[in-house]
Amino acid sequence: MNARHTQFDVDRVRADFPILGREVYGKPLVYLDNAASAQKPLVVLERMTSFASQEFANVHRGVHFLSARATDAYEGARARVQAFLNARDTSEIVFTKGGTEAINLVAASFVAPILKPGDEIVLTVMEHHSNIVPWHLLRERHGAVLKWVDVGDDGSLDLNALEAAIGPRTRFLAITHMSNVLGTITPLEKIVALAHAKGVSVLADGCQGAVHEAVDVQALDIDFYVITGHKLYGPTGIGALYAKSAHLERMRPYQGGGEMIREVTRDSVTYADPPARFEAGTPPIIEAVGLARALEYLTALDRAAAHAHEQALYQQAREAVREFNWLRVIGDAPQKGAILSFECDGMHAHDIATILDRQGVAVRAGHHCAQVLMDRFGTVSTTRASFAFYNTMAEVDALVGALAKAREVLG
Amino acid sequence: MNARHTQFDVDRVRADFPILGREVYGKPLVYLDNAASAQKPLVVLERMTSFASQEFANVHRGVHFLSARATDAYEGARARVQAFLNARDTSEIVFTKGGTEAINLVAASFVAPILKPGDEIVLTVMEHHSNIVPWHLLRERHGAVLKWVDVGDDGSLDLNALEAAIGPRTRFLAITHMSNVLGTITPLEKIVALAHAKGVSVLADGCQGAVHEAVDVQALDIDFYVITGHKLYGPTGIGALYAKSAHLERMRPYQGGGEMIREVTRDSVTYADPPARFEAGTPPIIEAVGLARALEYLTALDRAAAHAHEQALYQQAREAVREFNWLRVIGDAPQKGAILSFECDGMHAHDIATILDRQGVAVRAGHHCAQVLMDRFGTVSTTRASFAFYNTMAEVDALVGALAKAREVLG
Amino acid sequence: MEDTLRELYQEVILDHSRHPRHFGSIADATHVAEGHNPLCGDRVKIYLKLAPTGAIEDIRFEGKGCAISQASASLMTDIVLGRSLEEAKQLMGGFLHLVKGEEVGQTLQPEDREQLDVMAGVSAFPMRVKCATLAWHTMNSALEGGAAVKSE
């Protein structure tokens, strides 16, 4: 057996994703921008279409057949997310429009009300802007102080620094499960234990982590865990927040509107129980159904084999670029997902991405919504190739070859 | 020509909506719950599928082909909404997850910062909870005072009362363009002039209005106008806020996250210009593309004929129920859209809806997220049939027949 | 007209809903709770007076609602009056099985089953189960000293 083969039948899964068969500029598409957004299997799109064209109505409060069907589908999607994260109860799953909104919700409804000026929120330097700016808003508006935990030169989290950062005024810890630039996976179980020992609640930004790692929120004992649909091979416009019941129960509403109330009068309003309290307005119904189908698809894969395949892709790429002495990889932590970020001598990430693009290879170039991390590594942008289970070893070769050509043109 | 025919070729448009051909409980579906959510033409679902399966990537900041394609599609959708509302510039259109979010955004980013305790926000009693609860949140959190404008017994807006309600402490007027219960259409142009004369900015909740009326935000000179995709024959998970540039420029961010920043450091953050400033995180890309397709579909119809057809459906139903002396229509304003709400002696709305449902007729029963209005009319719930251009005169007959049967069973 | 509809809205039900038994309040109630069905805005308020023995000495209800919720409340007050706390809870369990279309088994005594059976038609209307259970959940909440509940 060829060493470059894995147990995972990648050809079979590729057939599920029509876009992977397309060409760009007359060259086969090599889609290595999965960390920005993943492609969607046809079954997800078909499910959304069949739902919207045969079973759709607005959910809740409806007596009629389609409304009941749609409500079942929507609440069934909630149960699917619950199972995916192993939450105790469906009421612990709040649907949002994405990962960003979920973090904003926690910042506004859980953290802001307990915050006194000077209270601290602990973050790491490798957070995505979506797990930074909501906390900056609390800094600007409520006087919160942001405390930053550094990563080592290889991009791994400094646990001692994390522990040291949590002080008597720390009210919250918000940390990524997996960096979208470095690939670093954080040891959430240890982190949660450490924070809880000091009475601090923890939010994990799982927008990347949940894509690559199995998540068990009960085993982690984590307070909040955030996912986003479009990176999980699902639709845009949908994400979810897991939160412990005890937290949700005492959290104040986020947005106001239909469905999240118990009773409204001219002078007063009382709010519904969770999760409805946090789902104002008509929810992303079709998108929730699509996300559920995506999770079903994902769960039906041999996830261990898929994971091993992704790791093999990454290792292959990592080894190959060692030969480029003009290329510096950023992010070499022992525990990391299949993301390869790098800088090249005298070649700007943007120029590299353009040259790769013309060869069919889609990568991302820029700060990746992680400017604090760029600062940490003394740069403003990197080129990033991020792998999904549907990528192939041949695509890794295409990437490496395209990089060599970029060097030829720009070097 | 039969008096019951209109110029509008309803059979042709019905063919565009697969769900309208389905049965429930072995009876043809008669979908009269359009005000809760409209059905979607197949072209919308097909466009979403083709986009997601052939052109999808995350938008902005991407150099590669698919990202450029997706960005063009997303920004093209913005231009489509701009044209639909006749906004001056695309930057005046902010995509949101729905109408509810758009109103919350204005409450949090425009109104809250200018509010002193005791300042007043003027609303009407016929607002949807989505245009009430965001203001209640400002009452609870910022000491705003809500002032209510009544409607007459026929459900028409009392313009004198509106004018009287706007006093020296009034900071904002939030008003529906069309009531989702009464059908009442408000004279926005007059209302805006009246409010502006007193220096008060106006938000119109167009979640229903934009579906039935042509909207020209420049002609109205309105400050904010809100639409939601799923009622406009588009997908769930998408809506839009129109706001005058001058307002958006000085509004503070709503949610924090990727894409809405200019620069992030550990200690500071600066924000992007509108509309990006208000679109934190990965936007509902596929949904925006779907909404654009829905607006294209809608624009391609003869909207005047479609409107006349809806009105004919409504009139037919309105006339027919006059024979039921046990039925009281709520909402008989001279200017009203195709919504028929009613109460029946000794028959609860919920029971009626159940009996109608078993005959294939889907209507809504309950408070319709308008409890303040229910109070005004001394009830807790109504039954509501709401018409779309794809409904038929035969469906009106089915409704009327089903109501007679409900009387038989419950009466 | 469909049989399932006739079964849901049979005469007994309509009669209970139009002429509810034990409608009203109890001035010296020992337990009170208010229930709310967010689906349709229906409300019910249950007043209970427990005897020192723990038996339900008096029970009344107030509220407005659909035929199903009114009839269910009326039937409930009829059947639990004079029962012990345990019996009332047992009845509730059996009733929930009944309206959800689940196996009732031994959870209801034959004569109770017979009396409650008029509500069995609800099981064909999943969206209406909440209407039927509102009064029972509210009574349960009153007995457990809870405040306002909404029907599950």
Next chain:
Amino acid sequence: MEDTLRELYQEVILDHSRHPRHFGSIADATHVAEGHNPLCGDRVKIYLKLAPTGAIEDIRFEGKGCAISQASASLMTDIVLGRSLEEAKQLMGGFLHLVKGEEVGQTLQPEDREQLDVMAGVSAFPMRVKCATLAWHTMNSALEGGAAVKSE
């Protein structure tokens, strides 16, 4: 290797980007502005010194960025030096046409056109047009007394 790529990254461009002309600052600048390309995080700062006659007496730029934005800034400083304000604006208009693949027509003098033509390859790369125009927009903003701009 594709021709369009070679055309984008021709020697002149790479040379300008590696050895930018007029790189640096002007201590007694009369106009300064900073530009920012949110797409890739590139920044450029333009310093201008206008003579009393209104001519551009000196121009320099600072910043980091991709080959296209660096080369474009370098070329721009080369070409506008010594020109009048109107000429600079006229050049900008012509340049924008050029990189967007629009008709240039009479907006550029033949010799200017020749000098700027190395940037014409950008028009085949719509996503990179912003990189090419950043310096020009920033210069324009400096002349109009604006503060930080981002490239459109």
